[in-house]
Amino acid sequence: LGKWLEDEYTARGVKILKGDLVTEFLGEGGAVTGVQLKSGGTLPCNVAVVGVGASPNVEFCSGLTMDKGGFAVDGSMRTSDPNVYAIGDVCAFPSTFGGTSRCEHVDHARKSAKQAVLAAMGQSPEAYKYLPxxxxxxxxxxxxxxxxxxxxxxxxxxxxxxxxxxxxxxxxxxxxxxxxxxxxxxxxxxxxxxxxxxxxxxxxxxxxxxx
Structure with a gap:
């Protein structure tokens, strides 16, 4: 998969440098002018985009049961405190494959939100069965x-x-x-x-x- 996608990127004019690291951003007059690589090379540029990833913010509800880096929830999106619900990226929900899953994507965020709202309104929805x-x-x-x-x-x-x-x-x-x-x-x-x-x-x- 990776090789196929790399070839497609290359065919579109994107150069992928593998096995190298950025050591420094170069600049002049408050603007970026290049990227210094650990290998010794320099990439001139006027824009640099940094992808650093993200982690769910769970510190504000310490004390709740955790699983896979998120709040463990049941099929109604309830956490270990029945008065607290968790949805989207921050929840670990029962998986259709057994165990629990965390899913960081908009489709799950929307559907888990609907599930939590129905449960909070006392409508007793069927257990959340989500295929990632x-x-x-x-x-x-x-x-x-x-x-x-x-x-x-x-x-x-x-x-x-x-x-x-x-x-x-x-x-x-x-x-x-x-x-x-x-x-x-x-x-x-x-x-x-x-x-x-x-x-x-x-x-x-x-x-x-x-x-």
Whole structure:
């Protein structure tokens, strides 16, 4: 997957430097002019974008039961304090694959919020059964966008299966069952392909032939 995506980035004029580190930002007159690399090279630039990631802010509710870096919740998004609900990135919810999951994506944030509101209003919703879903659009505003859709859990063994010159697919297999699947391409998966992918992973079938 990584090699396929690297090739697609390279074809679009993006240079990827692997195995190097940034040691310093160079500047003049209050503006960035370059990036100094540990290898000794310098990359001239007038804009530098730093990706540092993020961690959920959980310190403000110390004392609640934690799991996987978030607040452990039940199927109604209640924490260990029944008067406190957690949703989105900060919660660890019961997984359809067993154990708990944390999901950092807008789809889960919206659906877990709805679940918490229904529970808080006393409407006793069915237990939260969420199939993790991720998507992204790379080079979105160009004539060659790359779109991917992923359903499920990425634990287990990844098995890649090429679907064409400009697309790629993969499944994740654990204990003989499919627990995750991805389609990525330019153009991206159709709505029908996405629906089939979702339904397949939700059924957790036995391992498929990746061809």
């Amino acid at each position: 879903y991720f998507y992204s659009r790379l080079f979105e505003y160009t004539d060659k966008p790359i779109v991917f859709n992923f359903f499920g859990d990425e634990s287990g063994e990844c098995k890649v299966c090429s679907r064409g010159e400009k697309s790629i697919g993969a499944i994740w297999v654990k204990d003989g069952k499919v627990t995750g699947a991805l389609l990525m391409g330019s153009p991206g998966p159709s709505a029908d392909d996405q629906a089939k992918l979702r339904d397949m992973v939700a059924a957790q079938p036995s391992e498929l032939d990746p061809r």
